[in-house]
Amino acid sequence: MTDSLEQLRRCHFAVDLGAARTRVYVKGAGLxxxxxSVAAVNMRTGGLIAVGELAEQMTGRTPGYIRVVRPVSGGTVVDIDMAQRMLRQLLGERLRRTLRRKPRLRAAACTPHDADPLARRAAVETLVGLGAWRVELVDTLIAAAVGCGLPVQRPEATMIMVCGAAATQVAVLSLGSVVSAERIPVGGExxxxxxxxYLRHAHELVLPSQSVRPLQLALSGTGLTPEGPARTEIHGRDVATGLARSVHVDTATVRNAVQAPLTAVLDGIGQVxxxxxxxxxxxxxxRGIMMVGGSALLPGxxxxxxxxxGMPVHIAERPDVCAALGLGAMLEGRIEPVGLDLDSVST
Known part of the structure; x- marks a missing residue:
């Protein structure tokens, strides 16, 4: 048993702060x-109006004095104070009281593989603000691999691709450590x-912010593959008149628009x-590649x-929560990776 894994087992809760979603795993209670990862703020008073799902529904629908903010970008906390306030609201008073009763409260958090010292410190300070006495930082790649059941502790290669909202991380793991990794600034966003x-230039159509979701909007069925539907109907606002309008879009052209940025992911895999x-x-x-993360569900x-x-490609059973579940497995002591690469910061 490694010293770092023993420190993780002493943690009481773990946080996966993603650009798109925030997940909290509490030891003994689960996810x-x-x-x-959204908060709505009253700019006149500074008060927090809503967080989470409700705040996301407000995006693009608020008056001028209400601002919808995202305190996390690319897996890095960019607004520590707002991230702390958002987490307090998401946890709720009852759960916060339960955690505060723990003596010398310990926490764990995911950080991107290439996170710089400032980004790592921001993650630590965010959890310290919630009352954590000690914070363990875990590489997102390791946590996600553990969460989807990859044998990361064995002396054999496993390849994982974490498809996030802001970026995609590709890595080869062996003996519980990262052998080679690349971060590609291409994600769901x-x-x-x-x-x-594409829709603006080709059809002069502006989409509502809540409708910009390729999974439900422009790509359905098998999406990126030629076997998908030939045409799909899109609803939006006309650029010239500002009136609501619907157009039928050829999905083959949408596939071409989507595949252009995804080509960078192929380059990253080759480099790894x-x-x-x-x-x-x-x-x-x-063994091929294991895909995790919310954007792994992009059809096709x-x-x-x-x-x-030319390699087998698999999608994890619950790709969007793999990192949080991996942290939970470590906290609960259900896995013993060899040579797990962690950085712990004591406060």
């Missing part, structure tokens, strides 16, 4: 929070933006494989990767 720009020892690359020929994304790489 207790799974909400959008970039795909959304590509669809918005080039940086790996040949023996580990040979292991991946059979796995088919595209399979066709481009």
């Amino acid at each position: 207790v929070v799974d909400q959008p 970039v795909v959304d933006h590509a669809i918005v720009q 494989l080039r940086d790996c020892p040949p023996d580990l690359v040979a292991d991946l020929a059979d 994304f796995d088919h595209m990767l399979r066709a481009a790489t």
Whole structure:
């Protein structure tokens, strides 16, 4: 048993602060929070109006004095005070009281693989503000791999792709550590933006902010694959008149618009494989790539990767919560990775 894993087992709760969603795992209670990382603030008084799902519904629908903010960007806390306030609201008074009763409260948090010292410190300070005496930082790649059941502790290669809202992380793991990794600044938000720009230029249509979701909007069925539906109906606002309008869009052209930014992900996979020892690359020929993260559910994304790489591509059973579940498994002592790479910060 490693010292770092022993420290994790002493933690009382874990937080996965993502750009899209925030998840909190409490030891003994499981996943207790799974909400959008959004807060609505009254700019006149500074008061917090709503957080999570309710705040996300307010996006694009508020008067001027109400601002909808996202305190997390790309897996990094960019507004510590707002992140603390958002987490307090999401946890609720009852759960906060329960956690405060713990002597020397300990917490764990995910951080991106390439997070700089300032980003790591921001994650620590956010949880310290919730009352944590000690904070353990865990690489998101390791946590996600554990959460989807990959044998990260074995001396064999496993390849994981964490598809987030702001970025995609690709890595090869062995013996509980990251052998090679790349961060590609392409995520679900970039795909959304590509669809918005295509519809604006090709059809002079502006989409409502709440409708910019390729899973439910422009891509249905098998989405990115040619076997998907030939045409789909899109509702939005006419650029010239400002009136509501519907258009029928050829999904083949939408596929082309979406695949352009996703090409960068293929380049990242190639770079990771080039940086790996040949023996580990040979292991991946059979095991392939495991996709996790909310954007892994983009229809046809796995088919595209399979066709481009010639490797098996799998999507985790619950891809959006793998990192939080991985942290939970470590807290509960259900796994003993070898050589787990953690950084702990004592306060």
